[in-house]
Amino acid sequence: MRLDWITRISLHNLRPLLSLFSADLAIDLGTVNTRVYARDRGIVINEPSAVALDNRTGDVQAVGKEAKEMLGRTPGNIRVVRPLKDGVIADFKVTEKMLNYFIQKAHQRRTLVHPRIVISVPSEITQVEKRAVTDAAYRAKAAEVHLVEQAMMAALGAGMPVTEPGGNLVVDIGGGTTDIAVISLSGIVYSHSLRSAGNHMDEAIMSYLKRKYNLLIGERTAERIKIEIGSAYSLDEPLSMELKGRSLIEGTPKMITADDGEIREAISEAVSTIVSAIRAALERTPPELSADISDRGIVLAGGGALLKNLDKRIREETGLPVCIADNPLCSVVLGTGKVLSDFRLLRRISIE
Template identity: 50%
Template sequence: MFSRDIGIDLGTANVLIHVKGKGIVLNEPSVVAMDKNTNRVLEVGEEARRMVGRTPGNIEALRPLKDGVIADFDVTEAMLRYFINKINVKGVLSKPRMLICCPTNITKVEQKAIKEAAEKSGGKRIYLEEEPKVAAVGAGMDIYQPSGNMVVDIGGGTTDVAVLSMGGIVTSQSIKMAGDKFDWDILQYIKKEYKLLIGERTAEDIKINVATVFPGSRHESMDIRGRDMVSGLPRTITIESEEIQKALVESAELIVQAAKQVLEQTPPELSADIIDRGVILTGGGAMLHGVDKLLAEELKVPIFTAEDPMDCVAKGTGIMLENIDKLEKRSVN
């Protein structure tokens, strides 16, 4: 039995794994539940996510990736090993080759940490590719032509904005502002305005069901429960789209500014292509209500959300795995 090549979207919020010839076989939260007393891994992925904010003192639900990079090396390695064992791609005598995506601006040290974690978890040769490039490929863009393609990849920990041409990144920005920061903004807003403490999962539910970043484009309301900061007792309140939109203004503006900076640094010939072709939104954050309208209004170019935006990076790794032998030649691993 031979091992298969695999592509990994090692995200701050989710890990997706694409197996060559099979497609996306795993999509689980990047969460690990550890026993603090023994340092033993108890659960990984979806099972661990269910424990966030609900565990006794000795059990800790950790997110080993922060802002798109490894914050806890050992826990990341344990998580990767668990997922790779779960999908069962190792051969009897051989290990899989891995293509892993990372944000555009990470340091050599951070790149090395990702490679080492992947090697220790059972990878044979590790290739790193920049996330917006892989996302663009996964969204169906032909980035190998001499024309400009622009992608805004809004993940959990980072937003990567890039203009691509001839298979490479011409100009890019990576900011530590994405889905997790929106959750945090919502959490802080409710704490400040209503003196109510809510958990990460409730904040995420609000983001999905009620939130918008474009004024006046959504009119939903939702009952949420939390702990009253004054009485210490559980309390239910109703929140509405309009107020959440105001809570997200500053963070949404950071994404707009990053996109504007990338456009300002883009050569004029490629800018003309982007006006014709528009900008593609990828990543889980692309599903945030109103983000496409906001960018279209601010950038004055057409904005399109990719099909299955959350899967774009994993799909892109799949397409690149088909040409892994070309990467093999280029690699100076």
Template identity: 50%
Template sequence: MFSRDIGIDLGTANVLIYVKGRGIVLNEPSVVAIDTNTGRALAVGEEARQMVGRTPGNIVAIRPLKDGVIADFDITEAMLKHFLNKINVKGFLAKPRILICTPTNITSVEKKAIKEAAEKSGGKQIFLEEEPKVAAIGAGMDIFQPSGNMVVDIGGGTTDVAVLSMGDIVTASSIKLAGDKFDQEITDYIKKKYKLLIGERTAEQLKINVATVFPGSRYEEMDIRGRDMVSGLPKTVTINSTEIQEALEESVAYIVQAAKSVLERTPPELSADIIDRGVILTGGGALLHGIEQLFSEELMVPVMVAEEPMSCVAKGTGLMLEHMDKIARKKLG
């Protein structure tokens, strides 16, 4: 086995790449800066993210993935090519085998688009695997046993909920509501309450530094600057945790509801396992303050946040590739 195996967590918000034997070698925002006059990509990843909301009119920062699927094919391909060149896996004998993660309910057309983009970026064989399955493996769950494991993967564009057993998904649900929607809710709330327009990055800072989703579990304040909708001039206001909790209440309740409905559809034997083992939260959304308390209270089972929840899917791709090799070796043996 000389070809380098690569696992890609192709996320709406971030792309992480795992290379066999080297671990996670790249973690960058899924953003491409395009010059609208020439159509050329000027920057990709972190460099492009720095430009969001700060560029002249002819430069736009585009996120080519929406809700976990490809919204702009050519730009996704350009972004993948750029990242794969950056980690320099090419000049190493064969073309790499690539394992890419997708949300659970994407269509065959969407799957085909992801496969094609990866092939054009230089992959030899492309495998697609469902995100919650890979996240569960990356979070350290042994999903190949005949017992129930439940994972809630809250990403940038989608939240995937799944119950797994014997290496496969038993019941699952994927909703197009996750980290990006939280940012949007925060932006809308501040616009409505304070008549203040804030940018994406400010909303994200509030989500990280001030937000909580469990009433009364945190109290922080933060001064934010934006543009007053009435006067058109810059203005500063102070926002606290309680306000952000209010802003996020509806979205988070929707995710909890998705988890409940998956539990309700789970066979009783597996439900019993989940009461013992609990639920694991992965993805960037698992870092939201108070989220495990909220889930635990609503689902009435133990809930834990995975270690390094943002890199679970990428780590899982690595373990999944090893598992595929083991199976291949068994077949040959």
């Protein structure tokens, strides 16, 4: 009798005990940054998607911010890997190690951790790429894994009324991909994922300076130039910046001054590709939803939304009102976090 009572008590207490150990997590697995949202605690991790590995042993030396600081500054035996390329997993084993590290860090390094995880992925992702994400999460000790589309999460995080019958156009410009989607009644009417985003702008800046000034710069410098003086449309006040790198002719350190006009010219192709894709999305939207979008306008999310005057350029080209989400960098992970507490909505929008 006593044994039966103990068994009943222990089974009854098992569920709350397990949920004590493991909080549900929402993960925005980005090409440039990975953000983790824990239920009831908000965003607990916001770090670069980078891992530093020892070439001889394969051991992880650093993850996140520390690894990003090492980028382009490592000795021969250490390499810094960005395990995601264009929004999808390029290096499976390293992604698994990175996810494991972030999940443990989100749970304050507790070992008995088996959380339920919701991960956002680009819209035009193949079955193989989906499988790679879910497998990496299960190997990082997840109990359940659900995949959701980034554009839908960006719309939720930006506070758009996605559950109502009405057209919402969201443009999520990340590091590896730009996701454009027309959403109505918690479903995606039209979506398109472009492999043209923040990273491609950085590469364009690097090749422009190489071509025009014979100056070789690194990824981190290119990103800083884009943030500080990059723009999509002419600025009211001109900006300039001193750039340091290596001269391709003399092979010595060299410094030049570049202005916003030159950087705008460098990234113009990447910006034009995004604007053309928005126009294509508008052309394929059903007329009723088009009427809603003309009232509500276009919402920009993701780090790329912070590019100076990008909203002005899109407004000029489409003739529609354009606004930037309140917290564009975190809108995807905040939207994914909202889904954690609304399981019925998650059921409706998760990708099989």
